[in-house]
Amino acid sequence: SFADPRLWAGVLVAALAAAGLGYAWRRRAPLAAFAALWILLTLIPVLNLGALGRNVFAERYLYLPSVGFCLLAVWLAARAQGNMAASRRAPVGACALILVIAPYGARTVRRNPDWRDPYTFFSTAVAASPNSPDMQNGLAAVLRFDRGDLAGAQDHYLLARTLAGQRRPPEWDQAEAADLGLGLIAGEQGDFHQALDWLDLARAADPDDPQLPSARAGILLHAGRWQEAGIEFQTVLRRNPDDANAWNGLGYIAWRYEHRDDRAETDFERALRSLPLPEPLRASLEESLGAVQCEQGRCQEGVAHLQTAATLSPNDPELRTNLARALQAAGFNVTSIRDVT
DSSP, X not given: OTTOHHHHXXXXXXXXXXXXXXXXXXXXXXXXXHHHHHHHHHHGGGOOGGGSOSOOOOGGGXXXXXXXXXXXXXXXXXHHHHTSOHHHHHHHHHHHHHHHHHHHHXXXXXXXXXXXXXXXXXXXXXXXXXXXXXXXHHHHHHHHHTSOOHHHHHHHHHHHHHHHHHSSSOOHHHHHHHHHHHHHHHHHTTOHHHHHHHHHHHHHHOXXXXXXXXXXXXXXXXXXOHHHHHHHHHHHHHHOTTOHHHHHHHHHHHHHTSOOHHHHHXXXXXXXXXXXXXXXXXXXXXXXXXXXXXXTTXXXXXXHHHHHHHHHSTTOHHHHHHHHHHHHHTTOOOOSGGGOO
């Protein structure tokens, strides 16, 4: 709006910048003109607000322009020193440098601890920008994955989806991320009906999110609706044939529900060929593959996979028990927990 004083402040700054550039050009100060032009030219790509992301004010857009700004500042300082007596140049320059370094150094020292870990970073960001759905979703994810605080994560996801809906226009991607997080939490809590309702809301907000079929398949599988889960896993594989979670899910369905151990073994092996694999998923796959092979009477092969799983997840008591049983079935003499290594 032309009634917004910020518009006229911007016009004034632009006019002063243009006047300064013209003055430098007429005074034959090529270095100053170059520095000013550098700032302008490197800002032009990010002046197209329609082509930028939602967060149009970000320090990364000033990284390149700041080179010109620093060069211009040094040029101005050098010109100012040139008008001083030679005996005063060094102490005045040193004082000016200290006045610049001290506050920025102190600010850097205060800011550095915020980057210690994801929880500290997002907690600080939420405190500074409590109305940002992005930051609320980020903190929720950290609470869920890193801290196991499902209740805290749920609160922040709910706040994020409310804030996303209040934006003009609404930030549907952040609302979808919050709905997805809420659905996964409900699934972990065993409320599968509520979990699927949240995922339906997420799909309505963003039907093309590639995470949704995988999340929905996992919840359907835990709910015992394995036929529907199988369809969702197939949808995931049509988009990404190397998705280890989808192969794992299909292997589990073939093993536990269809009683097709040969198919389950093939699917688990296919999942293990998908790289990179998180250690917990690889441990689960190795354990499942070893168990399937033991059920087929091939415990010698199965033991090797179970031992790999035990190495990856050494504190899993159920896995240790399964390994002990496999070792006994394979003919090993297991008499103590030390033998299960």
